[in-house]
Amino acid sequence: SQQGEEDPQALSIQEGENATMNCSYKTSINNLQWYRQNSGRGLVHLILIRSNEREKHSGRLRVTLDTSKKSSSLLITASRAADTASYFCATAGGATSYDKVIFGPGTSLSVIP
C-alpha cells in the first residue's frame, strides 16, 4: 500500500495565486520530500524536510510537516505558468532497513496564464 497520498488529485489556479497541496502518510518517517514532474519527463527534487523539522522554505516554496497528524503541505506562492506540473510527496524511513523512498500518486497542478 502507498505510504503517501497527495490531496487534491488535481488543482487548477490562475497565475499569481498560491497553490497548496497536501500529503498524508501512514507510518513513522525519517523525512519527507517533494518532487516535481513536468509532463513526460523525469522528477526533480524540490525540498526535503526531516521529521524533527516543522517548516522549510526554498524560494517560492514553503513546506510544512506535522508528524502528529502524519501530514505535510507544499505551498507555492505567486504561481507561474511554468509551475504547471505534477507534484509528488515521497516519504522515507520507518521500520525498513533500507529506508525505502515511497512516492505518492501525485497532485496535477495547472496554472492558467
Place this chain on the structure above:
Amino acid sequence: DGGITQSPKYLFRKEGQNVTLSCEQNLNHDAMYWYRQDPGQGLRLIYYSQIVNDFQKGDIAEGYSVSREKKESFPLTVTSAQKNPTAFYLCASSMVQSKYEQYFGPGTRLTVT
C-alpha cells in the same frame, strides 16, 4: 534531468520479447534505482543498487532483471515474464550518504503490443 541519460525515449516491442532499457549517469553517484510509473499512480521501485556488482529487489521486481557492472550504468531488462510491461520507466541515482535526494533521468516510455 541532471547527469542521467536514459535511452531511448520511446520504445515499442512485441509481446514475448525481452527489452533492455539503458541508464547512464556521470554524477559519480554510488546508488542507482529503477522505478515504474503508471497513470494516476506514484513511482514504484523495481530494483536498486548501492554499489557496483550488487543490487536488490524493490517492490515489483518480478519480470525484470538488472546488472551493475559499472558505476555509471544500470540497465534494466524487461523480460517476457512481466505481465503488464507497458509503462513509463524512470532511472534515478543518488549519493549513498544522501540517498533521499534522488536525481532522475528523463524516462523511457515502453509500449508492448
